[in-house]
Amino acid sequence: MDDRTHEPAHSICPFCGVGCGIEYAPASGKATGWRGPVNRKGEVCPKGVAAYDAVTSDERLTEPLIRGDDGDLHPASWDEAFDRIEREFTAARDQYGPDSCYFMASSNCTNEENYLLQKVARVFGTNNVDNCARLCHSSTVAAMSARFGAGAMTNTLSDLMEADCFLVVGANPAVNHPVIFRSYLLPAIKQGTTMIHVDPRATDTTEAADHHLPVKPGYDIPLLNAMAAVIVEEGLVDAAFVTERTTEFGPLKQFLAEVDVDDAAEQAGVDPDDLRAAARAYGEADAAAIFTGMGMSQHHCGTANVHALLNLALLTGNVGKRGAGVNPLRGQNNVQGAGDVGALPSVLPGYRPVTDADARADLAEEWGVEPSAIPSTPGLTEVEATHEMGESVHACYVFGENPAVTEPNQTRVREKLDECFLVVHDIFPSETTVFADVVLPGSAWAEKDGTVTNTDRQVMRMRPNTTPPGDARTDLAIIQELGRRLTDDPFEYDSPARVFAELTRVAPIYGGMRYDDIGDGSLRWPFPAGADAGTDVLHVDRFENGSRTAQLRVVEHVAPADPVTDDDLVLTTGRVIEHFNSGAVTRRSDTLTRLRGAGTLQIHPEDAESRGISDGDTVRVENDRGSLTVATEVTPAIRRGTVFMTFHDDDPLVNVLTGDTLDPEAKIPEYKHSAVRVEVEPCN
Numbered sequence: 001m002d003d004r005t006h007e008p009a010h011s012i013c014p015f016c017g018v019g020c021g022i023e024y025a026p027a028s029g030k031a032t033g034w035r036g037p038v039n040r041k042g043e044v045c046p047k048g049v050a051a052y053d054a055v056t057s058d059e060r061l062t063e064p065l066i067r068g069d070d071g072d073l074h075p076a077s078w079d080e081a082f083d084r085i086e087r088e089f090t091a092a093r094d095q096y097g098p099d100s101c102y103f104m105a106s107s108n109c110t111n112e113e114n115y116l117l118q119k120v121a122r123v124f125g126t127n128n129v130d131n132c133a134r135l136c137h138s139s140t141v142a143a144m145s146a147r148f149g150a151g152a153m154t155n156t157l158s159d160l161m162e163a164d165c166f167l168v169v170g171a172n173p174a175v176n177h178p179v180i181f182r183s184y185l186l187p188a189i190k191q192g193t194t195m196i197h198v199d200p201r202a203t204d205t206t207e208a209a210d211h212h213l214p215v216k217p218g219y220d221i222p223l224l225n226a227m228a229a230v231i232v233e234e235g236l237v238d239a240a241f242v243t244e245r246t247t248e249f250g251p252l253k254q255f256l257a258e259v260d261v262d263d264a265a266e267q268a269g270v271d272p273d274d275l276r277a278a279a280r281a282y283g284e285a286d287a288a289a290i291f292t293g294m295g296m297s298q299h300h301c302g303t304a305n306v307h308a309l310l311n312l313a314l315l316t317g318n319v320g321k322r323g324a325g326v327n328p329l330r331g332q333n334n335v336q337g338a339g340d341v342g343a344l345p346s347v348l349p350g351y352r353p354v355t356d357a358d359a360r361a362d363l364a365e366e367w368g369v370e371p372s373a374i375p376s377t378p379g380l381t382e383v384e385a386t387h388e389m390g391e392s393v394h395a396c397y398v399f400g401e402n403p404a405v406t407e408p409n410q411t412r413v414r415e416k417l418d419e420c421f422l423v424v425h426d427i428f429p430s431e432t433t434v435f436a437d438v439v440l441p442g443s444a445w446a447e448k449d450g451t452v453t454n455t456d457r458q459v460m461r462m463r464p465n466t467t468p469p470g471d472a473r474t475d476l477a478i479i480q481e482l483g484r485r486l487t488d489d490p491f492e493y494d495s496p497a498r499v500f501a502e503l504t505r506v507a508p509i510y511g512g513m514r515y516d517d518i519g520d521g522s523l524r525w526p527f528p529a530g531a532d533a534g535t536d537v538l539h540v541d542r543f544e545n546g547s548r549t550a551q552l553r554v555v556e557h558v559a560p561a562d563p564v565t566d567d568d569l570v571l572t573t574g575r576v577i578e579h580f581n582s583g584a585v586t587r588r589s590d591t592l593t594r595l596r597g598a599g600t601l602q603i604h605p606e607d608a609e610s611r612g613i614s615d616g617d618t619v620r621v622e623n624d625r626g627s628l629t630v631a632t633e634v635t636p637a638i639r640r641g642t643v644f645m646t647f648h649d650d651d652p653l654v655n656v657l658t659g660d661t662l663d664p665e666a667k668i669p670e671y672k673h674s675a676v677r678v679e680v681e682p683c684n
């Protein structure tokens with residue numbers, strides 16, 4: 001029985017990176033939109049409406065749990081739970097050193113919570129902290145940081161409405177960023193903006209497209225190189241921009257001259273004439289904007305994919321101006337912020353490298369510790385950490401993530417989760433709490449105060465409208481207590497505003513922002529100290545790294561990690577509109593349809609026929625890593641040779657099939673290309 005009071009208060013949707021303003025609606029007991037900085041008419045998608053279900057759900061965690069000698073989780077006091085955590089983490093550090101402990105931060109949680117968690121890790125003595133941006137746009141961030149000096153949307157949602165052409169590659173905004181799609185992209189398209197969609201599937205996004213290139217999963221580099229070759233061949237290069245703002249055009253030009261567009265199109269599995277038409281549409285536009293998503297980033301060559309994409313924008317002068325740029329559509333409501341505040345293993349708050357002695361000294365001064373106390377060696381990334389559990393990692397704190405569903409190669413992950421001391425700080429019992437030694441009940445969105453940073457770099461306020469249920473505590477209070485238990489720092493902050501103020505002193509991109517100035521609006525980074533407003537379009541005269549020029553790069557095709565035999569199909573994975581990531585929250589909602597289309601395997605009619613599969617049949621999908629059974633949806637919307645599943649469920653658990661070969665630079669796993677065998681499940 002929920003005996004809390006619930007009053008409306010302007011907050012931000014806890015789901016995707018669009019960052020719509022939502023609030024509790026007393027009349028319906030659900031959530032509703034208010035006129036936020038992004039959803040200016042108060043519009044929301046079905047998940048936004050359902051967001052309050054997580055707050056009032058009677059499945060919420062309401063008390064700490066500790067695993068007993070009988071192997072079960074039992075209720076415990078907060079002191080008992082923290083005593084156990086303190087004992088195990090300090091024992092691991094005493095025996096193996098601080099790098100034997102790991103901290104998974106949460107892109108579903110606020111800047112202040114993530115900032116404090118990375119501070120706990122670093123003052124404890126390790127850079128072993130990461131968040132699921134690693135699984136998401138880490139490759140995009142790696143490529144864009146290397147070339148442009150900032151791994152974020154170059155433009156703002158509002159100026160992008162001025163584009164003449166949208167090139168949407170490996171993203172499905174109609175489903176995954178619905179309010180951006182409906183309120184920014186569709187109105188521009190209705191006014192004449194051309195859209196090119198590169199995706200192996202025809203999706204709701206494709207319906208609005210003028211050109212659809214149904215690329216073979218894993219073959220975006222030949223496709224993008226061929227588009228670049230057409231742009232050079234047909235004189236669509238912006239010569240002035242290339243001369244003034246880029247370097248190394250010569251080698252790229254030479255490389256592209258060798259690209260046979262027909263052959264490359266065939267390799268990528270698309271029609272060469274369609275590819276040429278798309279390249280022309282992009283190259284001839286006065287202002288052309290790229291949107292990039294998981295179809296690009298989640299490959300073991302994700303960074304190379306994005307490098308190939310950046311070439312297109314640079315060749316055509318589509319950087320540093322309105323209606324253009326390269327725009328990664330970010331995942332959760334605060335995946336941008338979790339990285340900005342330093343919940344990453346190789347950078348401190350504001351993306352200052354952990355290897356930079358000045359950056360460490362500045363932080364040490366603010367934190368009142370010796371500069372030598374902040375470790376200078378980059379920590380492990382998230383997937384690497386799961387590999388190391390039971391090896392070099394002995395204790396792990398998981399805050400607001402569900403790795404037992406979302407990490408690749410689940411058979412291995414689930415074995416590993418059992419091999420270390422595991423704390424799970426969540427709002428629900430999850431597939432991951434099954435492996436936990438201690439479970440801490442935290443706060444849902446409507447119970448927290450703080451800030452989140454959305455996909456176009458807008459820092460916005462969340463406000464509580466009720467308290468955490470039962471004995472649960474706010475996430476910020478829990479992390480403060482964790483800090484007091486694991487370090488000598490008192491972690492004394494009487495409000496999120498204090499934490500935010502500290503963040504603005506150590507993260508230059510947030511420098512000058514004031515919590516009280518956010519109000520019902522937003523502040524956008526970079527927000528240079530002394531300035532009175534943030535920066536809308538990046539890289540206008542100089543790139544964010546201070547350079548006037550960015551490099552053009554030759555990008556060679558990288559073969560997919562899984563070899564594919566003639567009998568195999570290629571499995572790619574993704575999302576549906578009603579469900580969110582592991583489904584831990586949305587599967588419990590009584591507002592959303594339970595996994596409509598989320599538990600099925602999309603397969604092309606010819607692939608189905610050759611295997612004797614009819615629509616709705618249950619099939620077995622397997623490879624050397626694992627096996628599952630699933631009902632089929634036979635549909636020409638997916639290209640031949642490819643099958644598609646979502647990852648929103650624990651049964652079928654698609655990540656038993658995905659591999660954990662990592663991108664060498666970004667360490668993102670290969671979620672979008674797994675060789676699988678598909679056959680009708682024999683009845684027995």
Ligand SMILES: Nc1nc2c(c(=O)[nH]1)N[C@H]1C(S)=C(S)[C@@H](COP(=O)(O)OP(=O)(O)OC[C@H]3O[C@@H](n4cnc5c(=O)[nH]c(N)nc54)[C@H](O)[C@@H]3O)O[C@H]1N2
Binds near residue numbers: 173176576
């Ligand atoms: N409804 C809903 N919205 C969400 C989420 C959710 O779970 N549900 N999650 C949020 C998060 S964390 C993220 S990161 C974003 C992700 O948002 P998106 O980037 O849109 O994510 P996906 O649906 O995984 O993949 C996008 C498209 O890539 C295509 N694709 C697959 N393989 C390839 C390939 O090799 N090349 C190309 N070009 N395309 C390919 C897929 O068919 C799919 O349509 O969404 C956010 N929003």
Ligand SMILES: Nc1nc2c(c(=O)[nH]1)N[C@H]1C(S)=C(S)[C@@H](COP(=O)(O)OP(=O)(O)OC[C@H]3O[C@@H](n4cnc5c(=O)[nH]c(N)nc54)[C@H](O)[C@@H]3O)O[C@H]1N2
Binds near residue numbers: 402
């Ligand atoms: N096959 C495949 N796998 C994928 C992907 C894919 O496209 N294909 N995409 C990857 C991507 S892009 C991402 S981002 C990851 C997502 O991976 P995860 O972050 O592991 O997935 P979520 O379901 O978002 O997990 C959120 C957890 O936090 C809890 N939670 C939610 N809100 C709060 C809160 O306010 N406080 C606390 N304490 N807990 C909270 C939820 O109950 C849930 O258990 O999945 C990755 N996995």
Ligand code: SF4
Binds near residue numbers: 013015044045177
């Ligand atoms: S578009 Fe994203 S932020 Fe907006 S209501 Fe839907 S899930 Fe929430």
Ligand SMILES: [Mo]
Binds near residue numbers: 135137331332
């Ligand atoms: Mo994501």
